[in-house]
Amino acid sequence: MSYLLVEHADVLVTMDVNRREIKDGALLAEGNRIVHISDTVEMQLYLHQYNIKPDETINAKGTVILPGLINCHHHLYQTLTRTLGTAGGLSLFDWLKTLYPVWGQMDAESVYTSAKLGLVELILSGATTVADHLYLFPNGSRLDDEIAAAQELGVRFHPTRGSMSLGESKGGLPPDNICDTEEHILNDSQRVIEQFHDTDDFSMCRIGPAPCSPFSVTADLMKQSAEMARAYEAVNLHTHLAETIDENRFCLEKYGKRPVEYMESLNWLGDDVWFAHMVHPDEDEVKKLAHSCSGVCHCPSSNMILASGIAPIRQMVDADVRVGLGVDGSASNDGNQMLGEVRQAMLLQRVGWPGFESNAGRFSARDALELATLGGAKVLNRKDTGSLEVDKAADLIAFRIDDLHHAGGQSDKVASLLSCAPTGVWLSVINGRIIVQNGELLNVDIENLVIKHNQLAHEMLVKAGVA
Numbered sequence: 460m461s462y463l464l465v466e467h468a469d470v471l472v473t474m475d476v477n478r479r480e481i482k483d484g485a486l487l488a489e490g491n492r493i494v495h496i497s498d499t500v501e502m503q504l505y506l507h508q509y510n511i512k513p514d515e516t517i518n519a520k521g522t523v524i525l526p527g528l529i530n531c532h533h534h535l536y537q538t539l540t541r542t543l544g545t546a547g548g549l550s551l552f553d554w555l556k557t558l559y560p561v562w563g564q565m566d567a568e569s570v571y572t573s574a575k576l577g578l579v580e581l582i583l584s585g586a587t588t589v590a591d592h593l594y595l596f597p598n599g600s601r602l603d604d605e606i607a608a609a610q611e612l613g614v615r616f617h618p619t620r621g622s623m624s625l626g627e628s629k630g631g632l633p634p635d636n637i638c639d640t641e642e643h644i645l646n647d648s649q650r651v652i653e654q655f656h657d658t659d660d661f662s663m664c665r666i667g668p669a670p671c672s673p674f675s676v677t678a679d680l681m682k683q684s685a686e687m688a689r690a691y692e693a694v695n696l697h698t699h700l701a702e703t704i705d706e707n708r709f710c711l712e713k714y715g716k717r718p719v720e721y722m723e724s725l726n727w728l729g730d731d732v733w734f735a736h737m738v739h740p741d742e743d744e745v746k747k748l749a750h751s752c753s754g755v756c757h758c759p760s761s762n763m764i765l766a767s768g769i770a771p772i773r774q775m776v777d778a779d780v781r782v783g784l785g786v787d788g789s790a791s792n793d794g795n796q797m798l799g800e801v802r803q804a805m806l807l808q809r810v811g812w813p814g815f816e817s818n819a820g821r822f823s824a825r826d827a828l829e830l831a832t833l834g835g836a837k838v839l840n841r842k843d844t845g846s847l848e849v850d851k852a853a854d855l856i857a858f859r860i861d862d863l864h865h866a867g868g869q870s871d872k873v874a875s876l877l878s879c880a881p882t883g884v885w886l887s888v889i890n891g892r893i894i895v896q897n898g899e900l901l902n903v904d905i906e907n908l909v910i911k912h913n914q915l916a917h918e919m920l921v922k923a924g925v926a
């Protein structure tokens with residue numbers, strides 16, 4: 460096993476139980492595991508004591524080191540349709556109806572290429588673990604296509620095998636021709652779990668079934684997906700929930716229940732479940748989420764672009780709900796800037812509440828960073844990442860704070876990452892491997908990736924008659 464030493468970070472944020480922030484911080488990894496964390500002086504003593512000579516040493520002076528950020532909800536394929544429908548401010552249901560026919564033109568190549576592009580953008584902005592939700596598979600595309608992209612890049616990946624089975628003719632929202640049969644959905648979900656799901660510590664790939672939402676799948680598919688997932692180890696369930704007032708209304712009209720109550724009736728609450736959004740839970744629903752240990756992924760930019768509302772994240776965190784952060788699909792955010800999303804979470808929780816004028820501190824920079832690190836690890840049930848501690852995975856990132864954008868922010872270098880304009884990582888190490896060095900993603904031809912991606916995106920628009 461080789462040793463990687465990172466030393467002289469201005470601040471190393473551990474997110475450990477004491478939330479230690481170490482000045483002149485240093486971290487030593489052996490292979491993919493962290494073996495020591497301390498200040499740089501103590502690190503030298505440690506290396507001497509155990510006669511360790513690092514194979515690679517990185518001088519991180521002028522940076523803040525954080526645990527790698529965890530993106531808990533995304534639809535990577537949507538990079539193909541950025542800005543379509545978002546410019547004018549459509550609400551969720553109208554936005555979806557505009558995009559469904561274009562998404563129906565995807566194929567294996569566009570799923571692979573968009574996943575690669577979206578993951579590159581996420582890695583460069585601080586993500587080291589990414590959960591994705593792919594819920595339509597037209598023209599022979601498969602979950603395998605995005606897994607291939609993640610494996611090439613070396614990012615820790617939680618792809619969920621999504622699905623839509625409740626087409627317009629059955630009272631659902633999506634057109635029938637992009638929905639699938641429930642038999643095929645369940646068979647294919649089982650196939651990808653058996654082929655790719657890895658339960659080991661430091662796993663680089665965990666699969667989960669993810670019926671898309673209450674308005675695009677049947678109750679029966681939700682129940683059967685849960686039964687199937689629970690027959691395997693560490694297979695977590697994922698869906699969208701309580702995203703908009705429209706959805707609350709849909710659930711009350713169609714099922715006679717509010718969204719969380721509806722999920723409860725399907726056996727879809729528990730520590731193996733996480734929901735994207737949760738913008739509109741009432742107090743009782745927040746209690747149910749907490750008591751059942753169900754997880755929530757907050758997606759602030761998407762909630763603003765689609766005018767969905769402001770999720771009560773402070774209340775959920777205070778009620779001990781597991782809450783993480785996600786950028787959501789890159790067509791309902793139009794960006795995959797992970798650090799930028801952390802900033803959005805901080806900002807959005809500070810507005811829109813009764814008496815908010817006196818509550819600017821209700822969500823601090825560190826609260827927001829915690830959502831994207833420890834919070835994300837809890838939501839994805841990962842005990843091996845989310846903080847920088849001995850025996851955890853070597854997933855770490857560094858941002859420069861001696862640059863133009865952070866000038867004058869030296870009084871609190873950690874908070875300056877969010878209060879100043881979000882930037883890209885200078886260093887990213889995932890599972891002990893250096894993926895980004897000096898701000899450059901190693902071994903990826905980004906220019907040609909963008910050209911290919913834009914060609915495929917244009918072809919989809921032409922086929923759908925939009926361009």
Ligand SMILES: [Zn+2]
Pocket residue numbers: 532533534592699735787788
């Ligand atoms: Zn989503």
